[in-house]
Amino acid sequence: MHDIDRRESATYAVIGAGLSGASVAWRLAESGAEVIVLERDVPASALGSSHGSARIFRYGYLDPFYAGLVVQARRGWEELEAASGRRLITPSGALDFGAVRDPRGLADVLDTVGVEHELLSRPDAGTRWPQLRFDTEVLWHPGAGVIDAEESVHAMLELAQRAGAQLRTGWDVAYVRHGFTGYVLTSATGRTVHAEQVIVAAGGWLPALLGDLDLPGGFSDAMPQFEVRQENAFHFAYREQSDHGEPAPDAATSWPTFIYKGDDIQTYGLPGGRDADHRGQKVAEYNGGRVIRSARDQDGRIDAANRHRVAGFVERFAPGLESDTYAETTCLFTNVPRDDMIIDRAAGVTILSPCSGQGAKFAPLLGELVHDLVTGAGRSDERFRAVGQRFAGAVR
Known part of the structure; x- marks a missing residue:
C-alpha cells in the first residue's frame, strides 16, 4: 500500500x-x-x-542518419544483455523487397554505415528462401533479429x-x-x-x-500532430511441407524477418515467438489500422478488411505459411508527419x-x-x- x-x-x-x-x-x-x-x-x-515478444531489430533505413543510429543502439543492446543476463534479441536476419522498399538504395546506405549485407536477384533469393516469393531484388542483412519487447x-x-x-x-x-x-x-x-x-x-x-x-x-x-493507430497483427502458421511436397524449412532457423513495400501494400513479418506459441509468422500491414484519438480509445477489435488484405499478401508472397490466421491481436502505432x-x-x-x-x-x-x-x-x-x-x- x-x-x-x-x-x-x-x-x-x-x-x-x-x-x-x-x-x-x-x-x-x-x-x-x-x-x-x-x-x-x-x-x-x-x-x-x-508488450509481447516480437519486434523487429533491423538496420534497413534509406536514411543514413537512422541507419547510423541503429548501429549505436546495437551497442546498447549488447550492454543491456550483458548487464541483465538475458538474451533480448534473437538473431534471424532480415529481408527487404518490393519496388517502394528500394533494396538497392538500402544496400547503398548499409555500405555507408558499415553493416554487413547482400543484394540478391529474385531467383537467388527464391532459391535461398523457398518459403517466400519475391517481385524485386532482395536485400539480406544477417545482423537483424527479433526483439523480446516485454x-x-x-x-x-x-x-x-x-x-x-x-x-x-x-x-x-x-x-x-x-x-x-x-x-x-x-x-x-x-x-x-x-x-x-x-x-x-x-x-x-x-x-x-x-x-x-x-x-x-x-x-x-x-x-507535432500525433496520429495514433490501432494496428492489427496476424499470426499465420508455418506449413508442415512445401507446395512441392518437401518438408518445410525449419521455422526456428530459416524464417527471417521481412519488410515488403510495394505499390499496393506495405507489410512486415517476423517469427511470432511466444506471443502465439512459436507456431508461425506474425504479419501486419504497416499503418493499416484505423486512426483513433489516443490509446484511451482502443477497443481491441480486429478490422476484417485489414485481415483480408494481409491474408491476400500471404497467399501471394508467403507459400510457406498457411493462408488462414490462427491468432490475431491489436497494438498501437503513434505517428508524426515526418x-x-x-x-x-x-x-x-x-x-x-x-x-x-x-x-x-x-x-x-x-x-x-x-x-x-x-x-x-x-x-x-x-x-x-x-x-x-x-x-x-x-x-x-
Missing part, C-alpha cells in the same frame, strides 16, 4: 513504463539520479506499444530499480503542474509526486495527456516519442539520448526537435 498522504519526490519523474520509459529510468538511475517511474497499468502493458522492459526496469529507481504501477497521471521548485504530478485518484524534471514517455497515451502537461506556450505549439522521433524539452518537461513504429530497436539508446538532454551533457539533434509538423489537410 502506498501512503497517499505523503508526497513522494524525486529528481526525475518518468511517465510510462514501456520500452522508452524503462530505458530512461535505467540510464538516469545508473548515473546516480533519483528516479520515480509512474505507470498507469503495469510495465510492458498490453494496452501500450511495448523482457527488455523488465530487464531495464530491474537494472533501474537495482540502481535505486522507484516504480509505481496503477498510477494514471491526470495532470502535471509547474511550481516554484519543480513539478507536481497528480494521479487520477489524487496521489501526488514532486519532481524537479518530468520525462513523458507515454506512447499512444501522449495525445490525451499533452493538454495537461503545463507546457510553455511556444513549446506546446511546436508539438516520421522522425521526438526527443525535445522545454523548462523541465521532456517529451520522448519514438513514433511511427520504429522505436523498439532504439530502446537502449533512447535512455542515453534523454539522459544527455536532461542533464545538460548534450542537446537534442535537430531531427528530434518539435517543429509543429501537421499531416496534409490537417487544421492547425
Whole structure:
C-alpha cells in the first residue's frame, strides 16, 4: 500500500513504463539520479506499444542518419544483455523487397554505415528462401533479429530499480503542474509526486495527456500532430511441407524477418515467438489500422478488411505459411508527419516519442539520448526537435 498522504519526490519523474520509459529510468538511475517511474497499468502493458515478444531489430533505413543510429543502439543492446543476463534479441536476419522498399538504395546506405549485407536477384533469393516469393531484388542483412519487447522492459526496469529507481504501477497521471521548485504530478485518484524534471514517455497515451502537461506556450505549439493507430497483427502458421511436397524449412532457423513495400501494400513479418506459441509468422500491414484519438480509445477489435488484405499478401508472397490466421491481436502505432522521433524539452518537461513504429530497436539508446538532454551533457539533434509538423489537410 502506498501512503497517499505523503508526497513522494524525486529528481526525475518518468511517465510510462514501456520500452522508452524503462530505458530512461535505467540510464538516469545508473548515473546516480533519483528516479520515480509512474505507470498507469503495469510495465510492458498490453494496452501500450511495448508488450509481447516480437519486434523487429533491423538496420534497413534509406536514411543514413537512422541507419547510423541503429548501429549505436546495437551497442546498447549488447550492454543491456550483458548487464541483465538475458538474451533480448534473437538473431534471424532480415529481408527487404518490393519496388517502394528500394533494396538497392538500402544496400547503398548499409555500405555507408558499415553493416554487413547482400543484394540478391529474385531467383537467388527464391532459391535461398523457398518459403517466400519475391517481385524485386532482395536485400539480406544477417545482423537483424527479433526483439523480446516485454523482457527488455523488465530487464531495464530491474537494472533501474537495482540502481535505486522507484516504480509505481496503477498510477494514471491526470495532470502535471509547474511550481516554484519543480513539478507536481497528480494521479487520477489524487496521489501526488514532486519532481524537479518530468520525462513523458507515454506512447499512444501522449495525445490525451499533452493538454495537461503545463507546457510553455511556444513549446506546446511546436508539438507535432500525433496520429495514433490501432494496428492489427496476424499470426499465420508455418506449413508442415512445401507446395512441392518437401518438408518445410525449419521455422526456428530459416524464417527471417521481412519488410515488403510495394505499390499496393506495405507489410512486415517476423517469427511470432511466444506471443502465439512459436507456431508461425506474425504479419501486419504497416499503418493499416484505423486512426483513433489516443490509446484511451482502443477497443481491441480486429478490422476484417485489414485481415483480408494481409491474408491476400500471404497467399501471394508467403507459400510457406498457411493462408488462414490462427491468432490475431491489436497494438498501437503513434505517428508524426515526418516520421522522425521526438526527443525535445522545454523548462523541465521532456517529451520522448519514438513514433511511427520504429522505436523498439532504439530502446537502449533512447535512455542515453534523454539522459544527455536532461542533464545538460548534450542537446537534442535537430531531427528530434518539435517543429509543429501537421499531416496534409490537417487544421492547425
